[in-house]
Amino acid sequence: MEQKTRIKGNVHYVGVNDRAKHRFEAMWPLPNGVSYNSYLIDDEMVTLVDTVDICYFEVYLRKIKKIIGDRPINYLIINHMEPDHSGSIRLIKQHYPNIIIVGNKQTFGMVEGFYGVTGEQYLVKDGDFLAVGRHKLRFFMTPMVHWPETMMTFDETDGLLFSGDGFGCFGTLDGGFMDSRMNVDKYWNEMVRYYSNIVGKYGGPVQKALQKLGGLSISAICSTHGPVWTENISRVMGFMIA
Template sequence: MIAMTDSIYWVGVNDRETHLFESMLPIPQGVSYNAYMIVDEKVALIDTVKADYNDTYLDKIKSVIGNRDVDYLVINHIEPDHSGCIKSVVEAYPDVKIVGNKKTANFLEGFYGVTENVLIVKESETLNLGKHELTFFMTPMLHWPETMMTYEGSNKTLFSGDAFGGFGALNGGVFDNEVNFSFYEDEMRRYYANIVGRYSDMVQRALNKLSNIEVQTICSTHGIVWRDNPKQVIDLYDKWSKQEGEDGVVIAYGSMYGNTKAIAEQLARAFAELGIKDIKVYDAARTHMSYILSDIWRYNTVLLGSSTYNSKMFPPMESLLSKMENSKLKNKNIGVFGTYSWSGESVDLLQKLTEQCKIQLFEPTIKNIFAPGSETVDNCKALAKNLVAAMK
C-alpha cells in the first residue's frame, strides 16, 4: 500500500514472475498491475489485480481500512489482469456494489457469473463518496469494448484503465517524479504499439473528450503514476496515436542463408552514408516482433526484406507483416527487398502490405535471384536516397 494523498491509495502489485504478457509478449522487466482505493464516507476500489496476487491485494486493502466495509468496486476495464480478484472482493465484502457500464455487466456475468449488486453508469454520471465525487467517461475500444475512465474531481485524478500504461514493474518508484522515465519509455511505447496502437483513432477520441478536464494525476492500470508532469504522457499518447514518426530507419528482414541479410546490411550502410544516425536493423527470426513493431511505431521509415520460403515469405517476416497489418499502420515510408532461388513471391507479398495499409511504397524495389551483386548495391543507394529525401 502506498498513500497517494491522505485518502487515495495505490494497492497494486508487481509481477516479476510472468514471462509472457497475454501469453505472447516478453516482459523481461516485469509489469505492474495497478489498483487504487479511495477512503471517504464510502470506500471505493478502482479495479483489482491479476488473480495470482489476490491475497496480497486484499491484505493491502485491509491494512488501510481494517474492518470497514468496501462500498464500491469500480471496474474501468474488465480484462482479467485487472478484474481477477472480483469474486474474492465480493466474498470478502458481500454488500459491495460493482460499478461499470452496460458492456461491463455482460463481461462480469460471462467471466465471473456475477449479476447482483451491479450499478450501471453512463457517460458523465457521477457517484458521490462524501468529499470525493467520481465522474465516469466512456472510452470504448481503448482497448476493449467496455473500457471507461473514472475522474475524481477534488484531487483532479484520472483513473485511466490501460490507457497511458506500459510494461515494466515498479522498482520502488511509483510516481513519475521518483523514476528516470527513460528507463520506462521504450517499454511504454512497446506496450502502446502492440496493445493499444490498433485503436489509435479511439485514443484520439478519448483525448478530445478529456481535453476540457483539468488532470493533475493520471493513474493507469500498468506502469508509473503521473502526478508531476501528466502532460508528458498525454503528449506521448497524442503523438503515438497520430503515428507521427521520428526521423529514423527500421530495417527488418528474414534470411535463410544470408543473401537477404546482405542486402539489409547494404541498405543500412547506404542510410549511414546519407547522414542518418538512427538506424535499427533486426533479424526477425531472432528478435521478438513486439520490439520490432515498437521501433516501427517510433520511426517514419521502414525497410522490409524477406527470402522466399516455399513460395511464401520467410515465416518470421510473415508473422511481423500480419501484426503490422492488424495494427493499422499508417504514415510510414516503406521500401521492400528480398531474394529467391527459383520463385520470387516474397517481395510481391511484401508489396501487398503497402496496398492493404495504404502506406507509401518507395522505389526501387529490390528483388534478387541468388546472391546480391553490384547492381544491388546501386539499388540500395538509390532506395535510401529516395527515402531520406522524403524525410526532409
C-alpha cells in the same frame, strides 16, 4: 505504514507487481515485468478502482486491509474487464459481499459471464457522476481503449484520472509508484512498447478518448500499468496523441 501507499489525501495505491509472467497476453515479452495497478479511495464510501490479476489476490487483499482494516468496501469501479484487472472480482465479492459494482452496460454482462458475479450494481453512462464522500467521480466511456467496455473515471475533487490501460506501460514498480519519487527513465521505452502493441492498434478510439479528456484539469494519471504520473503528464499524454 499507511503513508507509503498514499497518492493524495485519502487515495491510495494498492497495486501489485508481476515478475513471473514472461509474455503479456501470451505475446509481448516482459523483460522488466509488469504491474497491475488498483486504487483505493478511503472516503465516506470506501471505493476500489479496478482489481488485479488473481494470482496476486493475497498480497492485494493484505494491502487493502492495511489501509481500511476490517471496514467494508462500498463500491468497486470497473474501468476494464481484461483479466489482469478483473481477475480478483470474484474473490473481492466473496470478502465484501455487499460491495456495489460500478460499471457500464457492457461491463455487467462480462462480470457475470466471466466470473458468475451478480448482486447490486450501479450502472453508469458517459458523463455520469458518483459522489463517494469528499470525492466526486465522473465517468467517461472510452470504448476500445482497450476493449469495448472500457471507461475512465475522473476524480473531480483532486484531479486524479483513473485511466485504465490508457497511458499504461510495462515494467514493475520497484520501491515506489509515483513518478515524482522515483527514477522513471526505464518506463519511457516500455510505454512505447506497451502503446504500440496493446492500445495503439485502436488509433481512432484512442483519439476520441483524448478529446473527451481534453478539458479536464488532471493532477495525476493513475493508469492500470506502470507509475502514477504527476510530473510528466503532458509527456505521457503525448505518447497517445497521433
